[in-house]
Amino acid sequence: MQPYKKHESIAALMNRSNVDTDQIIPKQFLKKVERSGFGKHLFHDWRFNDDGSDNAEFELNKAVFKGAKILVVGDNFGCGSSREHAPWAIADYGFNTIISTSYADIFFNNCFKNGILPIKVEKELLDSLMAEIAVNEGVRFTVDLENQKVSTPAGNDFSFDIDPFRKENLLNGLDDIGLTLKHVEQIDRYEAKHRQTFPWLWA
């Protein structure tokens, strides 16, 4: 996983709520056995017309949003299926930051495992950020994870909360499994006790 660095990037706007993971990456792309290459299918059913051409109506197809690393989107983003193909597709497409009021639980967890920072903001602030993009498409926001700050040209600057453990992992590009295995002795001890407490699970 790449370490998450401070960056100034185009913020793309998708003013939709309850965007589910079936939309983020439709099921016909879930049959692959690799982790890579899902970006070209991101939002497939919205992004492309039936003949495979770009759907000009779809937000992310606007030229001004090309190269965006920040996705600003409505409530309850990533609901539905647990498929990690959704954050794989988002990251592979080039986004590393999402800003919304709320996320579905599994999707939120999956983001951190894939170098994506999902930022939660209040509804009013989200409205202001969306309005700023709407009047100035192609505007660039600065995201500073180290200091937990986002700044924007129109002055919609804000600080955000993040779990300190997750922050460290993102900043350092650390693998969760490696961190957990530092506690392997505790796991061994717990498991020995588990065998005694729940012998029927080991029969």
Add this chain to the structure above:
Amino acid sequence: MKKTMYEKIWDSHLVVDPVGQAPLLYVDRHLMHEVTSPQAFEGLRLAKRKVRNPHSILATMDHCVPTKNRELPIADPIARKQIEVMAENCRDNGLNLYDMKNPNNGVIHVVVPEHGFVHPGMVVVCGDSHTATHGAFGSLAFGIGTSEVEHVMATQTLPQKKSKTMRVQVNGQLSKYCSAKDIALAIIGKIGTAGGTGYVIEYAGDAVKALTMEGRMTLCNMAIEAGARAGLVAPDEKTYEYLKGREYAPAGANWDLALAYWQSLPSDEGAEFDAVVTLDAADIAPQVSWGTSPEQVVGVNGLVPSPESFDNEIKRKACESALAYMGLTPNTKITDIPIDFVFIGSCTNGRIEDFRIAAEITRGTKVAKGVTAIAVPGSYQVKHQAEQEGLDRIFIDAGWEWRDPGCSMCLAMNGDELKKGQRSASTSNRNFEGRQGKGGRTHLVSPAMAAAAAAAGHFVDIRTFN
């Protein structure tokens, strides 16, 4: 201190709570299917790690498998590869796999209870959001991503943040032909698809206690559709009776030990929940979803709503786009909506009692002209049981297709799907855009409602259907 069931399971599974890191929770059971696991095995291989406890894993093939002509090779080469990779991964790591040809094969969340693999008080995970199903046994069961699948295989633990607790109290008694599915949809209609985000739900009340184990599975299955991490029902005599004698259930002296633990699990009298939601079962009519989110649902006697009827802008906009996608006009009677396709099956409603009630409604009817109806048992065991009871004949005589088990049209990965513009009555769990095929329009209902719709060609109130 008085504890909820969730807190009891949490406390007994906490391995370590390191400073500056998320607490590590021990995982008792790990369920697996072919779609969300291959990249996890790849990760293990690349890091030269091993599966820590192969015996904690039960795997099946369900998402991509054909539900007919299963003796033929899978036509889609990418799906075939995924199935082959699953078999290889399970063989290489010594895992118990119910492959496509195995008589135990079926949808993971149907197969696992059939074998008694999940018990009360366990922590259970699977790379599948409908893992919440197993909360019906009073286990803490939740869906995880593929990176977490790899994490659990390597460490038997997961870093977890403690959830808040919500009690959903369903009082009173359901009316005849109303089911667990209707309760599940009514709850989501009430609290919304994000209403449970950050929570673990405990379902309680007389209407929940009165449900069979199958009904409780249906209810907990859709906890995720309310945004919750997991759903739980306190174990009771029905739970123990269901488990007794099954392959992976404890036996002999172990049964008594296990039972004592299970009986200690229900939330303490007076334990505090962070939120409480109350419904009266008598108020719940058979539910039909009208939109593209499970919260867009209404009683069968209701009307398709108009965007103006919503007081908040987000819901108004969501209603507008849902109606456009669904091809519906505001104020249409739900019972006037014609359908093209009926699907009974899935981890929500693919169990024996679902086919029993659907067969009871179907007996002596014919599938309406222009309607295709498929019955897809959740497992081979369900299929064989239904056949022993003669249910397959009832469906076939009425013009239904009687298929082999699999996820099938719940997510339409295996080729069973709606064509653009087709409208289904479906017993599955999600009515998202394109879920059952690009441009397909899904209405979520119970098995009884689906069976009645197949015969009538449109939705009907099952309570008055002859």
